[in-house]
Amino acid sequence: MSTNDDDPSRPLLRKLSRLNSLGSADEAALRALPFSTSSVKAGQFLVREGDTPDTCSLLLTGYACRHKETSAGGRQIVSFHMSGDTVDLQHLFIRTADHNVETITEARIATVPIKPLRDLAQKRPNIGEALWRDTLVDASIFREWVLNVGRRSAKSRIAHMLCEFALRREAAGLGPPERFDFPMTQSQIGDATGLTSVHVNRMLQELGDEGVIARSKREVEIIDWRRMRQIADFDQAYLHAAA
Amino acid sequence: MSTNDDDPSRPLLRKLSRLNSLGSADEAALRALPFSTSSVKAGQFLVREGDTPDTCSLLLTGYACRHKETSAGGRQIVSFHMSGDTVDLQHLFIRTADHNVETITEARIATVPIKPLRDLAQKRPNIGEALWRDTLVDASIFREWVLNVGRRSAKSRIAHMLCEFALRREAAGLGPPERFDFPMTQSQIGDATGLTSVHVNRMLQELGDEGVIARSKREVEIIDWRRMRQIADFDQAYLHAAA
């Protein structure tokens, strides 16, 4: 299935190497995992709440998010994902999905059955540690999001989200943080920040009017990083150098 | 240090057994960990943001919370903890603390150096799996909190928090969920739900007026679980039977 230029192990190695130092035997073992790659369109669910997946997915290209809903239909995005991210690693040890995973853009993903991945994590402690640490960094990001949504103003929340996205993109090797393609709709930004799309629109305009960012179509430029960080109340420590 | 009736391994075994099935060798290994127990007053910090702890703490009795702050001083509690909870297990693999851990009541805690705990997690896969799963359930709770704070009404948020607290208390063996000692101040409830203490007060009164809960001093009774769940939009699936 996998062609040369979409070797699933490349982005995975890139990511895990940032989380723990791996030996060449570790790398070989990762490359030997039985990945199968596939393309998915934007808006496809990779996992649905209540599923009991027996594979884990790795995002090769494109963007995805995880989200859950209130019974009243309120939708909350709890994280964004990009190249190299293991989008549902928790299913290694948790049977039932407690949230959805959905692509935001079209994407290529690699899936691995849980069993060999689990075995690998056990047999090769360096890999196990990297994977565990990956889930811990995830958790740290969730904590920051609780703070973001709970205690920051609308403008600050949106700015914070943009800062995180920019830095994680850079760390994933997708380009500089000053200017980038921004795949989300304003309604998705709202779902991530606990706001309505209408208010997101107004806040983005204010950030533009203040000369902090510039937008064109689906592109964002961060013009003034200093003020951006300040408005966002952004301190990247919570990313634990995973970005 | 440890006397018989505050053997640190008891609540830990209780907790980990719910997360994975452990053999007697696993249990023995856990009991052999070099715990040291101590008492701490209410309001003490066990970990501060920026610390690089070399021990992990286990809560034996009492209550604690984890919280972080915006630079404007807004405080957000990101989780509550009780007997049996490993309050900072992420430091097994993450060097720098990204949030504070603080006692809410006086408490007894057991601490273990990271090194032997890490070794144990590796040498005894059942234990490693239980610990990893513990951090994954933590992460699931954070996700639910993002949803709670991001998309539910004030009353619903508070009700949700009470439901979670009641069930986790029960699972920890601290008594029935219908009526319990509630250790938090209204200001702490506000910090956990992203509200002000004034508004928390008004919402608690409404819940009381509607006959859903009753309060006396530091005690809460949940009179009508059905309506409570409904108001809270509460579905315990996200606790993954760890409660």
Place this chain on the structure above:
DNA sequence: CGTAGGTTTGACTGATCTCAAGTTTGGTGG
């Protein structure tokens, strides 16, 4: 070109915050 999804704008509403003043509670020392 027609259509659907996304963005923008305006007018109005309302949930929650702010500020400020009481009141109650629980603990402490005399």
Place this chain on the structure above:
DNA sequence: CCACCAAACTTGAGATCAGTCAAACCTACG
């Protein structure tokens, strides 16, 4: 046992940030 104090809780009035509803405008794409 009482007097006092600080912390927690309660109440009210007014302000505000963000939501709602509704319409118009863009833009990508079949």
